[in-house]
Amino acid sequence: IIPKERFVRSLPNGSIPSEITTLAREVVLHDPYHNLWLARAVTPAGGDAIGIFRRLTAESVMRFGQDGTYDGATVAFNPTLPKTPAARRKLAAAAQGNFAEPGIRQTQMQVADELRKFSLYKGVDPDLVGVTTWAQPWIPMWLEWEVKVEGLDPPTLEQWQLGSIDLEHSAPDIDGGTATLRGRAVLTTGAANTLHDAISDYLKAEDALDAVSAGLIDDATETALRQLDDAVNQLDIVTASLDGVRTQLLGLPVSDGLRRPSDGGLPNNPAPVAAPHGLLAGCVTLMRARLVDSFGRTLDVPVDHVATPTRVTLDARPGALAVRPRLLRPARWRLRLVEASTAVGAEGVEARVDQIEPSLQVNPVAGFVLPDHIDESLEVYSIDGSPIGELLHEPVSGGVMWEIAAGREGPADAGPLYGLDPAQQSLGRFAAGLVAADAAARAGAPLSPDGGGESALSALLRAIDTTLWTVDTFASLGSEHVAGLVGRPTAVVRAQLRLELWPPDDIDLSDASRAAEWAEVEREVARYGFPIRIGELTRSDDGVLGFFVDDDFAHFRLVDKAIAGSAAESGRSRGQLGLYATVAGMPPTSPINHPYIVGTDDADTLTLHVGQTVTLTIFMHPVGKATLTSGLLPRDAIALARDWVGPGLAAIAPSMRTGPVLVETDLDTKGQVRLPKVSVFGKNQNFLWRETPATWRTDAILAATQTALLPDTPAELREGWIRVAPDTPAAPSNGGGTP
Secondary structure, X not given: OOOHHHOOOOOOOXXXXXXXXXXXXXXXXXXXXXXXXXXXXXXXXXXXXXXXXXXXXXXXXXXXXXXXXXXXOOOOOOOOOOOOHHHHHHHHHHHOOHHHOHHHHHHHHHHHHHHHOOOOOXXXXXXXXXXXXXXOOOOEEEEEEEEEEEEEOOOOOOOEEEOOOOEEEOOOOOOOEEEEEEEEEEXXXXXXXXXXXXXXXXXXHHHHHHHOOOOOOOHHHHHHHHHHHHHHHOOOOOEOOOOOHHHHHOOOOOOOOOOOOXXXXXXXXXXXXXXXXXXXXXXXEEEEEEXXXXXXXXXXXXXXXXXXXXXXXXXXXXXXXXXXXXXXXXXXXXEEEEOOOOOOOOOOOEOEOOOOOHHHOEOOEEEEEEEEOOOOEXXXXXXXXXXXXXXXXXXXXXXXXXXXXXXXXXXXXXXXXXXXOHHHHHHHHHHHHHHHHHHHHHHHOOOOOOOOOOOHHHHHHHHHHHHHHHHOXXXXXXXXOHHHHHOOOEEEEEEEEEEEEOOOOOOOOOOHHHHHHHHHHHHHHOOOOEEEEEOOOOOOOEOEXXXXXXXXXXOEEOOOOHHHHHOEOOEOOEOOOOOOOOOOOOOOEOOOOOOOEEOOOOOOOEEEXXXXXXXXXXXXXXXXXXXXXXXXXXXXXXXXXXXXHHHHHHHOOOEEEEEEEEEOHHHHHHOEEEEOOOOOOOOOEEEEEEEEXXXXXXXXXXXXXXXXXXXXXXXXXXXXEEEEOOOOOOOOOOOOOOO
16 A cells, blocks of 8 residues: 555645546556556665566566557467557457457456456556557657668779760669768658649649630649648658768868857868768669667668669669769869860960950850852851851862862962951861861762762761751741841850869868878869760750861760761752652651761760860850750750840851853943842842952842843853842931031
8 A cells, every 4th residue: 555645645726626636646556657657656665666666567568468568358378469559469360360259369468357356456447548658758859870882982983874864874784892881861851842832832833824725734633633632641750861971071170160269269161080082983782771769769760772763773782872973072164165265284274254344355156157059159257257267078070179269369269267366267278188187088988060979068067967966957947137047147156164172271181191081083074085075956945056176176075976876868960859848758867977077976965074174166056055065064055145146147148159151231321230149149249250350349240131132242251259248237317416
């Protein structure tokens, strides 16, 4: 008998009925977590407190069992029954009864009643409905993990190939070193909440669209999303990230992420405690994990059947998380538009627009090229739109030749570099390189005028045309300029590309040995070559048609190797020659295999090292973008400003070679000539022809009509070019004042 005043004398409120005090004493008396306190309360002076405590513990086990289940039954005297409720439920489900079977349960309840006859407590135990046994709450707070990292500082990156967006693993195994890391991560419920919020926001937007009959999904899909949203909202799930993996791979100490100054000054930079790694390209495998709750209890997490997302799953490593090649230090691709006159190996001045001081503007555009796919020629223009020359086929041998632009001062046999300023040198070297590449190819396989073989110019035009059909099928990137109506003017752009690694300015390298380790890692990382791709066929806003690397104008690089294999047949007397309504199908495919075009195998990718700078000459649509894809870092893109290309595009006057034609000489005194005008050109057209071998003459064209005219002077045969005369803008008027 325990005196009532020894454990619960009264409750601190006079309004509480006395029956509640009795219930409180009963709860304390039956609480198994108070056995030690009860043993001390009832043990007389000099008595055996330990023996009484053990007896009270036996009382608790008799009622609650080993697992704290207070259901009126027991597992005593039946060794075949499972000892835990979960195991008993599992066995009952498998055997369709067992412990849940009425006969067995009734027998065990009778055994429990017989055991209670030997209880120290007098009277009847409380009803099961009115008893709730207190249990320590399970509040997981941390995930302690151990991972195995494979693929540290691999000797080569040949196992990884650049895919459409990221680097993909193509080997059966993982190369490189390994490391075992351990750490602790905070558990959060952010994943389920984020998914719930995303679904809710989408459904709200869908309801707004349904209100105006513009919904995007049907009712069945919307119902399924609402069910998923309800399930996720009630989902008890926690997530954790493996914090500290990168920090440990860099050899830095893992802390709480806060920097605390030791002397009250600026925050201290972390000091390395181990040798760093510079590159990771392999996988991460979870070896061990356990949960730690807020009361210090732990629970081991099974890692035998770890599920990984499909996009980062390796067939050779089940359960491992693929980690594509990544630099462990901050890095960036520095793709810059630079001054058009930038030489290879020199640090170019970055392009800029200055509308206040136009003389301070730095233009990366060297000029323009205007492909003529009908005549298989390529007109070259300077940045201000003035013509420089034309690449075309020699009528006898079929080889590529250069011809100075009609109306441009200079000898008839002037070369591509004649009279060009430094900003235009890229145009001249491109033209000279194309002629030289064609001559080198003809030395091994001579061409013929009837279409036998293919010239370098023809291969270039087909590559440009095929790329345009992919990235700008309906000329959505076009402009209002007349040059865009005749052809696709292409900007010749100068750019530089470099992979930069952030210097370790935020690391304490006062220790000479640690500084030497970091310097060695930087040298090791510089050995690796990372693949990149300039231009992207899958992006409609990308305007790259090809490019040259470090002024290697003998090899034109394609945006994608698929261009060379999917090019359609085109050229003089070949390709799509009829109206689309009357011609069935497209021209047959004719792969480009000229050595001037670099686009087979993996030749559409470049390989760059950390710190290496390459100078690019890019052929791109004036209003398109140049997209850089590497997989190592996020995509980057650059675009041209209208101030760089607008004036030149407005001044470009396309030319069409014509002749010999019979012209009336009686109009010479008026500076006119009577000819049929080109329908696709503007209304103001001129006829350019050489009056002498060293001089040019420009005559305005009078549109020829059906009226028969007999000139007073004999006609002459002349050969020249028809060119659009640029419109002269009218001077602004302010009512007679000073303009």
